[in-house]
Each structure stands twice: as C-alpha cells, then as structure tokens.
Amino acid sequence: LKTTAKALVCAVSIGLAGIAHAADPIVIKFSHVVAEHTPKGQGALLFKKLAEERLPGEVKVEVYPNSSLFGDGKEMEALLMGDVQIIAPSLAKFEHYSKGIQIFDLPFLFDDMAAVDRFQKGPVGQELLSSMEDKGITGLGYWHNGLKQLSANKKLLEPKDARGLKFRVQASAVLEEQFKAVRANPRKMSFAEVYQGLQTGVVNGAENPYSNIYSQKMHEVQKYITESNHGLLDYMVITNTKFWNELPKHVSKELRAIMDEVTVEVNKHAHELNMRDKQSIIDAGKTEILYLTKEQREKWREVMRPVWKKFEAEIGAERIKAAEAANQ
Ligand code: LMR
Numbered sequence: 001l002k003t004t005a006k007a008l009v010c011a012v013s014i015g016l017a018g019i020a021h022a023a024d025p026i027v028i029k030f031s032h033v034v035a036e037h038t039p040k041g042q043g044a045l046l047f048k049k050l051a052e053e054r055l056p057g058e059v060k061v062e063v064y065p066n067s068s069l070f071g072d073g074k075e076m077e078a079l080l081m082g083d084v085q086i087i088a089p090s091l092a093k094f095e096h097y098s099k100g101i102q103i104f105d106l107p108f109l110f111d112d113m114a115a116v117d118r119f120q121k122g123p124v125g126q127e128l129l130s131s132m133e134d135k136g137i138t139g140l141g142y143w144h145n146g147l148k149q150l151s152a153n154k155k156l157l158e159p160k161d162a163r164g165l166k167f168r169v170q171a172s173a174v175l176e177e178q179f180k181a182v183r184a185n186p187r188k189m190s191f192a193e194v195y196q197g198l199q200t201g202v203v204n205g206a207e208n209p210y211s212n213i214y215s216q217k218m219h220e221v222q223k224y225i226t227e228s229n230h231g232l233l234d235y236m237v238i239t240n241t242k243f244w245n246e247l248p249k250h251v252s253k254e255l256r257a258i259m260d261e262v263t264v265e266v267n268k269h270a271h272e273l274n275m276r277d278k279q280s281i282i283d284a285g286k287t288e289i290l291y292l293t294k295e296q297r298e299k300w301r302e303v304m305r306p307v308w309k310k311f312e313a314e315i316g317a318e319r320i321k322a323a324e325a326a327n328q
Contacts, residue, residue: 025060026251030086031069031078033191035215039145039270040088040235041065043262047086050258055251067192072171079240080136088143088235092172098131099314103323105174106311107231107304111327113144113271116232119326124319129236138241140256141263144270145209147229151222151287152205157296159303168194168203175207177307178231182300191216198222209233211270214277219287226290230300237263 028051030044048061064070070078072093078084091104103109110116119125120142129139150156152165159182169175169186179186187203191212197203198221206218212233213219237259244252281287292300312320 025058026247028059028061028086029064029069029084030061030088031064031075031084032088033067033072033075034065034212036065037273038211038215039266039273040143042269042273043143043237043266044088046265047258047262050261051255054258055254058251059255067190071192072190079238082240082243085243086140086237086239088237090145090170091142091232091234091236092170092175094132094236095172095174097135097137098128100128100131100316100319101236102172102174102311103128103315103319104232104234105172105178106308106315106320106323107178108301109308109320109323110232113146115323115326115328116144116234117267118328119323120234122322122326124322132238133241136241137238138244140237140239140259143235143237143263143266145211145233145235146270146274148207148209148231148233149213150205150207150226150228150230151213151218151224152226153223155224155290156205156226156228157290157292159300162205165204166202168197168206174307174311175231177310178304181304181307194218195221207231210274210278210281214280219281219284222287224288224290225281226292228292228297228300230304 030047032040032044034040036042036045044063044065048063051059051061070084072089075084075087075089076093076097079087091101094101110119125142129141132139150162152162154161156162162179162182162184164184166185166187167179168189169179170191171188176186176188184205189197189203194206195216195218198206198218206222207230208218213225219225247255278289282289308320
C-alpha cells in the first residue's frame with residue numbers, strides 16, 4: 001500500500017510538473033510584414049527553430065508573416081505595448097524613434113553590401129542599435145535584405161524619366177526627399193498596400209529589393225525594373241527593452257546567442273535569395289530588367305546626393321563620414 005501511495009504521489013507530482021511546465025513557456029511573438037521565403041521571413045523561422053530546440057519547454061516563438069498580426073503602421077506601437085515581443089522593421093521606419101537611423105536611407109551612400117556590413121558592425125552601427133533604449137526599444141542586430149531597385153511602367157534610365165510619377169515610399173522623410181529630388185511625387189504607403197496601389201494606379205512606381213518585388217508579385221504590375229542599387233533596405237531586429245531585461249538571465253543569454261547566429265545566416269544568404277527572385281522575375285517574363293550605364297547611374301547619384309545635406313544635422317555629419325569610410 002505504502003508503495004502504491006508513493007507511486008501515486010509521484011505520478012501526481014510528475015503530472016503537475018508536466019502541467020506547470022507545459023503552461024509555462026515564455027511566448028515570443030515575432031511579427032513581420034514580408035513573405036516567408038524572403039531573407040527576413042527565413043530569419044524569423046530560423047530564430048523560432050533554434051530557440052525552441054535550445055530552450056525546450058521554456059520558450060515558444062510564434063511567427064506571424066505577411067502583416068498577418070500587425071502591419072507596419074502598427075507594429076512598433078504593438079511592441080511598446082507588449083502585444084508582440086520581436087519585430088524587424090526596415091531601417092526606413094525608425095525616424096520617430098532615432099534620427100540617426102535615417103542614415104541608412106540616404107541614397108547612394110553604400111557602394112555594396114560589404115560596405116553596409118562593415119558599417120553595421122563598426123562603432124556607429126553598434127551605437128545605433130542601442131539608440132532607442134530610453135524609448136523602451138532594444139536593438140538585437142541588423143538583418144540584410146539588400147539594395148533597392150526602381151520599378152515603373154515606363155523605362156527609368158535617367159532621373160528625368162521619373163519626373164511627375166507617383167512613387168510609393170516607406171514612412172521615411174529621407175525617401176520622400178529622394179523622390180522629390182527627381183521631381184517625382186512620393187506617397188507614403190504601408191507595405192501590405194503596395195501591390196494594390198500599383199495595380200490601381202494610386203502609385204506608378206516603387207523601390208524595392210528583388211525579394212520584395214517577387215514575393216509581392218509587383219513584377220506583374222510593373223513593366224520595368226531598373227537595376228539601380230541606389231539605396232538600402234535592411235532591418236533592425238528589435239525587442240521591448242523591459243520584456244528583454246526581465247527574461248531569466250540564461251534565457252536572454254541563449255536567445256542573444258541564437259540571434260547572433262541567425263543574423264550571420266540571414267546576412268550570408270540574403271543576396272542569394274534576391275538573385276534567385278531576380279531570376280524568377282525574369283522567368284515570369286512580365287517585366288524587363290534595365291541596366292544603367294555608368295553615366296546614367298552617375299546622373300541619378302548627382303541629383304539625389306543633395307538629400308544628404310538636408311538630413312546631415314539630424315543624422316550627424318560624423319556618422320555620415322563613418323558610413324562613407326566603410327566603402328573603403
Ligand atoms: C517596405 O515597406 O517596403 C519594407 O520595409 C518591407 C519589408 O519589411 O521588407
């Protein structure tokens with residue numbers, strides 16, 4: 001009888017422990033606005049996989065792609081309210097939180113992704129990650145998407161070709177000025193609305209990396225893509241500072257290590273994913289990809305470059321210098 005009672009107590013306590021454990025994982029909602037087969041979409045899924053493998057029963061990561069939980073107009077507020085724990089907005093979406101981050105939107109600032117990498121890993125890039133702590137936002141790392149290409153229903157070869165066209169822009173004053181510089185009309189619009197905006201003619205053109213063009217089917221409603229590589233679309237992965245600081249130490253330490261690992265992976269494969277999607281766009285046969293001559297590209301650079309001056313005071317001249325130095 002004694003043994004049975006003991007076994008029973010044992011079974012009950014195992015049962016309770018089981019229940020307590022199962023009910024207990026820290027739930028991390030990771031919300032984003034792009035498709036799953038993009039660099040950010042893949043990164044979010046890899047983060048979930050590794051976090052759940054290495055902190056079994058302790059952490060559960062729920063990934064919400066395609067603006068299915070919050071669109072980009074709402075995700076920052078949701079993070080601050082604690083309705084979502086990790087988001088990775090494009091660097092164009094931070095102007096209300098950190099003026100310095102606007103640096104990443106300056107047209108023709110970085111020669112290539114290697115320069116972007118050097119800058120993000122350098123002191124200024126690292127400092128910007130923690131520039132929003134006072135607002136309750138902690139930066140965990142930079143994820144690449146890549147360089148942006150212009151698209152429209154007419155051939156954009158020289159800046160004058162863009163005159164009068166309506167371009168969709170992200171919520172960024174720098175990007176608005178960039179299109180004003182070529183006498184086009186910028187229109188702020190959330191990412192989820194871009195396809196429809198292009199389809200109905202609310203806007204005539206856009207700027208995106210190939211992965212976003214392809215996954216949103218924008219190539220079906222844009223006849224031409226100009227491979228301009230004129231600006232950057234990268235992300236800062238961010239979390240709610242209070243949430244992060246209150247995690248058990250071993251959990252935040254492990255999650256940070258995982259995030260660093262995922263960051264390396266995302267940044268290693270982002271270019272490849274964009275090139276794959278470029279090829280898919282070519283294969284779909286609906287859009288012609290145009291390449292600029294050196295002289296043509298130089299013209300775009302010349303007209304857009306004055307935008308830097310307009311934001312120099314907000315961004316900081318020293319930061320801009322550091323970014324230029326990253327081009328080597
Ligand atoms: C956009 O709005 O164009 C991008 O920020 C979307 C994204 O997250 O890549």
